[in-house]
Amino acid sequence: MAKRDYYDVLGVDKKASADDIKRAYRRLAIKYHPDKNPGDKEAEAKFKECAEAYEVLSDPEKRKRYDQFGHEGLRGAGVHDYTHMNVNDISDIFGDIFGDMFGDIFGSRRSSRRGGGARHVSRGYDLETTVELTLEEVARGVEKTIEFTRQDTCPDCSGSGAAKGRAPSRCNVCGGSGQVQRAGLGGFFQMVSTCPQCHGAGQIITDPCRKCRGKGLVPKKRMLSVRIPAGVHEGQAIRVAGEGEPGRHNGPRGDLYCYVRIKAHPFLMRDGANLVVTVPLSFTQLALGAAIDVPTLNGTRILRIPPGTQHGTVLRIREQGLPDIRSGRKGDLLVQTAVEIPKRLTPQQE
Numbered sequence: 001m002a003k004r005d006y007y008d009v010l011g012v013d014k015k016a017s018a019d020d021i022k023r024a025y026r027r028l029a030i031k032y033h034p035d036k037n038p039g040d041k042e043a044e045a046k047f048k049e050c051a052e053a054y055e056v057l058s059d060p061e062k063r064k065r066y067d068q069f070g071h072e073g074l075r076g077a078g079v080h081d082y083t084h085m086n087v088n089d090i091s092d093i094f095g096d097i098f099g100d101m102f103g104d105i106f107g108s109r110r111s112s113r114r115g116g117g118a119r120h121v122s123r124g125y126d127l128e129t130t131v132e133l134t135l136e137e138v139a140r141g142v143e144k145t146i147e148f149t150r151q152d153t154c155p156d157c158s159g160s161g162a163a164k165g166r167a168p169s170r171c172n173v174c175g176g177s178g179q180v181q182r183a184g185l186g187g188f189f190q191m192v193s194t195c196p197q198c199h200g201a202g203q204i205i206t207d208p209c210r211k212c213r214g215k216g217l218v219p220k221k222r223m224l225s226v227r228i229p230a231g232v233h234e235g236q237a238i239r240v241a242g243e244g245e246p247g248r249h250n251g252p253r254g255d256l257y258c259y260v261r262i263k264a265h266p267f268l269m270r271d272g273a274n275l276v277v278t279v280p281l282s283f284t285q286l287a288l289g290a291a292i293d294v295p296t297l298n299g300t301r302i303l304r305i306p307p308g309t310q311h312g313t314v315l316r317i318r319e320q321g322l323p324d325i326r327s328g329r330k331g332d333l334l335v336q337t338a339v340e341i342p343k344r345l346t347p348q349q350e
Helices: 006-010 018-032 041-057 060-074 087-097 101-106 135-140 283-288
Strands: 127-133 142-153 179-183 190-194 217-228 237-240 256-262 269-271 274-281 290-296 299-305 314-317 333-339
Touching: 006 018, 006 041, 018 041, 041 060, 127 135, 127 142, 127 217, 135 142, 142 256, 217 237, 217 256, 274 290, 283 290, 283 333, 290 333, 299 314, 299 333
Parallel strands: 127 256, 274 333
Antiparallel strands: 142 217, 179 190, 237 256, 269 274, 290 299, 314 333
């Protein structure tokens, strides 16, 4: 099967910056990671495909060769073959190649051992939700109550995953360490990877809890009050630390990202910190001038139309726009004139 274009795999433009590529990979890695899609072979294949694309596009030299010669240009460039690779090995390879990025997303799968059998603490997944705002709320900032679902400790087993009165047993593959050694790529070195049997826990649940089915976690709805600063933009993310999924083995929770969605206003459109409104005027009002009511976010304002104003003229009302999220300085309201052509003429007009 022919390989897809790496830029298409990550959904980025060929001129994308390194940060854009990292953000795109991060989002897709979270979406398709096997831990979130157990047993889903299609998701696993996409996860591996994204990993391969990210390895190439995040490396300046490999990316240059790929841009010039495509997939053929990567022969001998040291790109891993992810298709037949174990997912746990991919996690370890990313830890070596990309530093702590993979750990930032899924939490490090490596233990800081203080003797054999240390359990592998990992950070929880991040969660995403949307928060819908009106332009009025964007202008002043607002406290919004959001509802979302996240995983919480199972009340029946207290998070152990085992049935009441039963305890997990030590993993017989890794001996309780949570890690196994295997030959690395090409067989030239040893690689330490997460145990495929216990997934780094060092323990096996033989009699799982019926409520959580051995996961130790159950979905639970949560209400949370989030402060949205004035001047936010469409698609901007508000990060709430520690409100994501719980980490493994008492690891820290991930974060919650609230993505802003702004409702359309019936009259006003946004242009950066400015607001734009189009007002229909008659020929007479444009020719002779007039005083008209203009809608703003704070009610109506009277605006004087100078005599001889042309169709499409833009008039400005100072500081009636939105605040800049960084400086707090307010934009303006831009009033664009438009000739209103009557559908029917009066006898005098005829």
